[in-house]
């Protein structure tokens with residue numbers, strides 16, 4: 001018993017010393033290849049995935065982002081929607097929730113191809129030597145609400161389509177303006193989404209808006225880290241469901257010295273991670289669960305990621321010193 005406890009502790013120590021930056025870099029590449037090209041190898045993980053594995057990437061996708069089928073289901077004519085068909089919607093939602101509960105927002109920090117592309121754009125900016133810009137606190141507070149507005153519209157507009165209030169040309173509304181619809185198929189050589197649909201005025205406006213949002217995504221991600229994630233309705237949906245999730249980000253405020261190291265590495269600029277010394281479940285709605293804050297905290301056991309209550313990665317002085325030696329990036 002004692003020997004197995006010692007072995008377990010040795011594994012934990014090794015994990016806490018891991019070079020998270022390197023691990024995450026390779027993990028994101030593998031996930032990107034899987035979800036952008038996995039379809040070529042007949043991998044299909046269903047259509048309820050809690051991140052942007054885009055359904056418009058016809059050939060390459062290894063599964064479909066849940067927002068696409070959700071909007072289609074909600075835009076059914078009301079008599080059908082409010083009938084037995086609603087069971088299919090509930091089953092889909094349940095499947096999505098189950099996927100999500102496993103990894104919480106870890107899907108964003110490690111797997112979502114659109115998140116990964118933003119990190120690659122940031123890496124490019126850093127290589128060129130251009131500094132990133134940040135939001136002021138009041139801008140931050142306003143921006144953080146936009147994703148909830150988009151989530152509400154993403155549900156209400158399809159319902160309006162089903163009820164005959166809006167044209168079918170605005171459906172699925174979020175996908176029509178989502179940058180993933182254009183960017184991800186382009187990685188498999190399919191640029192057919194970069195077109196304006198002239199079949200009706202509404203279709204023309206929506207597809208033109210989609211191109212404008214994609215351009216904004218590319219420019220914005222170059223200027224600000226994880227620019228699009230602030231506005232992402234999937235992130236809002238995640239947060240609303242995050243209570244029962246198994247993966248958690250926790251903080252022991254009694255051990256925190258408020259040095260601010262965690263805040264300085266946070267791509268989302270979440271100040272609470274350093275300032276809040278009372279909340280235990282410290283994940284906020286903008287958090288992507290990248291765990292960079294955990295890896296940069298020098299205090300033993302102050303920040304930790306737990307899975308079903310079991311610590312899987314926690315801040316340690318030793319891990320901090322080792323990572324600093326390898327050149328931990330502070331905020332460039």
Ligand code: SF4
Nearest residue numbers: 108112115229232235
């Ligand atoms: S918040 Fe970012 S990483 Fe998460 S699903 Fe949205 S785009 Fe992807």
Ligand code: SF4
Nearest residue numbers: 256257258259260297
């Ligand atoms: S790095 Fe650790 S000790 Fe420093 S402010 Fe963040 S949680 Fe507190």
Ligand code: SF4
Nearest residue numbers: 266287288290291293
């Ligand atoms: S709070 Fe921590 S886990 Fe969340 S985005 Fe910031 S650095 Fe990543």
